[in-house]
Amino acid sequence: GENVEQHPSTLSVQEGDSAVIKCTYSDSASNYFPWYKQELGKGPQLIIDIRSNVGEKKDQRIAVTLNKTAKHFSLHITETQPEDSAVYFCAARGGMNTGFQKLVFGTGTRLLVSP
Amino acid sequence: EPEVTQTPSHQVTQMGQEVILRCVPISNHLYFYWYRQILGQKVEFLVSFYNNEISEKSEIFDDQFSVERPDGSNFTLKIRSTKLEDSAMYFCASSGLRDSGNTIYFGEGSWLTVV
Numbered sequence: 001g002e003n004v005e006q007h008p009s010t011l012s013v014q015e016g017d018s019a020v021i022k023c024t025y026s027d028s029a030s031n032y033f034p035w036y037k038q039e040l041g042k043g044p045q046l047i048i049d050i051r052s053n054v055g056e057k058k059d060q061r062i063a064v065t066l067n068k069t070a071k072h073f074s075l076h077i078t079e080t081q082p083e084d085s086a087v088y089f090c091a092a093r094g095g096m097n098t099g100f101q102k103l104v105f106g107t108g109t110r111l112l113v114s115p
Numbered sequence: 116e117p118e119v120t121q122t123p124s125h126q127v128t129q130m131g132q133e134v135i136l137r138c139v140p141i142s143n144h145l146y147f148y149w150y151r152q153i154l155g156q157k158v159e160f161l162v163s164f165y166n167n168e169i170s171e172k173s174e175i176f177d178d179q180f181s182v183e184r185p186d187g188s189n190f191t192l193k194i195r196s197t198k199l200e201d202s203a204m205y206f207c208a209s210s211g212l213r214d215s216g217n218t219i220y221f222g223e224g225s226w227l228t229v230v
Contacts, residue, residue: 032217043119043206043221044158089158093217101146101210102171103219105158 002027002094006106013080014114021109023090024072032093033073034103035064037086044089048075080113087111117141119222121207127228128197136192136225138207147190148208148219149182151175158206164190197229 003026013019025033031052036044050057050064050073057064061080066073077084090106120139128134140147149161162172164182179195190209194201204224210217 034218036221041224041226043223046218046220049218091158101148101163101165101217101219102160103150103158104160107157 002030002092002104004090004092004104004106006090006109008109009107010110010112012112012114015080015082017080017113019075019077019080019084019111019113021075021088021090021111022072023074023092023106024070025092025104026071027092027094028068028071030092030094033064033066034091034093035062035075036089036091036105038089038108039086047088077111080111082113082115085111085113117220119207119209119220121205121222121225123225124223125226125228127230130199130229131196134194134197134227136194136205136207136227138190138192138222139188140190140207140209141211141220142188144209144211144220146170146210146219147182147184148210149192150206150208150221151203152206152224153203161192161205194227197227199229202227202229 006023034049037047038044061078063076087108087110089108091103122137147164150158152158160173162176163170181193183191204226206224207222208219210219
């Protein structure tokens, strides 16, 4: 089945810097890759997603890139702010063999933005 | 904005007791899920539900677990005889029609503590 690896596990940046989180996936049939932000004690909140027919997507300070050949995708946050501090999870929707609606999550990245 | 709501937010139960976690998915969604997150770990898929039946389940979802959609709005997860290792945050999620986008929205979670 699908396996998603995520790096780094923790990331500390200064306010205003950029942050990049990277994920790799194993199932070449996966076609949907969301990113979730999770604040302490809360549920995962979708911040951006990308489908396999697109190489890059941007929404204000957040962008996601997808390299299908290499099977990796990345989250880019520019001009980071303290309120960006949270745990970020990448996920992949497996191919038909693993269930077309099941999300497989990465292990998470704890982002800390210092003022 | 529509959201997935869950109750209770926190429940403490004794080992061996039955627990029911409740969820109200987004009203026009057709796919419903339960995921869990053990403290400090990644979010794990438990089960997906579509058209009044389980469409996929993970190896975690064994005979002690069951799901039900008792009416047009609620979606429940029952754990028949809780074990210490069932202590986790349980997230309900829902998504719309497969072909119209498969963004999965999560609730805020129900924190279960088994003592």
